[in-house]
Amino acid sequence: MGLLVDGVWHDQWYDTSDSGGRFVRSKSQFRNWVTADGSAGPSGEDGFKAEPGRYHLYVSYACPWAHRTLIFRVLKKLEDAISVSVVDHYMGEEGWTLYGRDGGTGDHLYGAQRLHEIYTRADPKYSGRVTVPVLWDKQRQTIVSNESAEIIRMLNSAFNEFGDASLDFYPEELRTEIDELNDFVYPNINNGVYRAGFATTQEAYEEAFNQLFSALDQIEERLSRQRYLAGDRLTEADWRLFTTLLRFDPVYVGHFKCNRQRIADYPNLSNYLRDLYQVPDVAGTVNMHHIKAHYYGSHKTINPTGIIPLGPEIDYGAPHDRNRFAAKAA
Numbered sequence: 001m002g003l004l005v006d007g008v009w010h011d012q013w014y015d016t017s018d019s020g021g022r023f024v025r026s027k028s029q030f031r032n033w034v035t036a037d038g039s040a041g042p043s044g045e046d047g048f049k050a051e052p053g054r055y056h057l058y059v060s061y062a063c064p065w066a067h068r069t070l071i072f073r074v075l076k077k078l079e080d081a082i083s084v085s086v087v088d089h090y091m092g093e094e095g096w097t098l099y100g101r102d103g104g105t106g107d108h109l110y111g112a113q114r115l116h117e118i119y120t121r122a123d124p125k126y127s128g129r130v131t132v133p134v135l136w137d138k139q140r141q142t143i144v145s146n147e148s149a150e151i152i153r154m155l156n157s158a159f160n161e162f163g164d165a166s167l168d169f170y171p172e173e174l175r176t177e178i179d180e181l182n183d184f185v186y187p188n189i190n191n192g193v194y195r196a197g198f199a200t201t202q203e204a205y206e207e208a209f210n211q212l213f214s215a216l217d218q219i220e221e222r223l224s225r226q227r228y229l230a231g232d233r234l235t236e237a238d239w240r241l242f243t244t245l246l247r248f249d250p251v252y253v254g255h256f257k258c259n260r261q262r263i264a265d266y267p268n269l270s271n272y273l274r275d276l277y278q279v280p281d282v283a284g285t286v287n288m289h290h291i292k293a294h295y296y297g298s299h300k301t302i303n304p305t306g307i308i309p310l311g312p313e314i315d316y317g318a319p320h321d322r323n324r325f326a327a328k329a330a
């Protein structure tokens, strides 16, 4: 793993020396928006109009942030409109690679072997981390966005002419509530597992661990009253939580030491997780081999042997009890 400095690759692990052992995720730098009419969107410049065949996603099956974009792509029926390249699961000294190994697809556009080549193609002087997902514009040959939270909003609403316009995971009337849920789930749960796992002091680990499980306890209680996070309608907030819950028992419990209890030990969260997994087409976006092989194999500071545990066996397709609550279409 590493980063680009003025367009030059440096192999370097996260530096936690200035933050008391705390992992601090850096901000995504490409923040343009694809919009239906090509106007600028909430940030960035204009000129990125939604058109079929124009945009491409670079994703990792392992990564929870990239996984969100794959889910929105299939749910919004955008498979034909937006193409995808999948990086290899192993992230080593070259960062994310596109050798096309073991389920990785290679780079369909330029035959690049390392994702950092895509970043320098967009900006030869780029400085920063080279992360997935990336939304690439084939026409202007640049990165539109490398921020998953914003890419899923684009997929939700900009491409309605080419996908399923009937589904809306960020409906007007629920936006305030969804934003509040995201503001709670992101630091404590989505990023909380990383803050626990990448901590390099006991204090930083315990702080993240306690916040994580206190947040999961609160979500468990919420889900004892209603089917989804924002009530009876499936929204963006659920998909953002889903990709973390899915990785929790197979990876975060052991690898990131998030082991007060498993999701399987929470009756509502575990049934909710299966409910979301069983939404049509979602299971096809899940690659558990990439997920386990990536985390256990790539993070050598945490797991120096790179041994990938064989368990646990989890059947996310097993029946769930969430039909006891009302549900409205998204």
Ligand SMILES: N[C@@H](CCC(=O)N[C@@H](CS)C(=O)NCC(=O)O)C(=O)O
Pocket: 001, 002, 027, 028, 062, 063, 064, 065, 066, 129, 130, 131, 132, 133, 146, 147, 148, 149
């Ligand atoms: N805020 C970004 C975070 C993306 C991110 O950190 N992705 C990880 C993979 S799970 C990555 O590519 N890490 C490489 C690195 O940090 O060098 C988003 O949500 O899109």
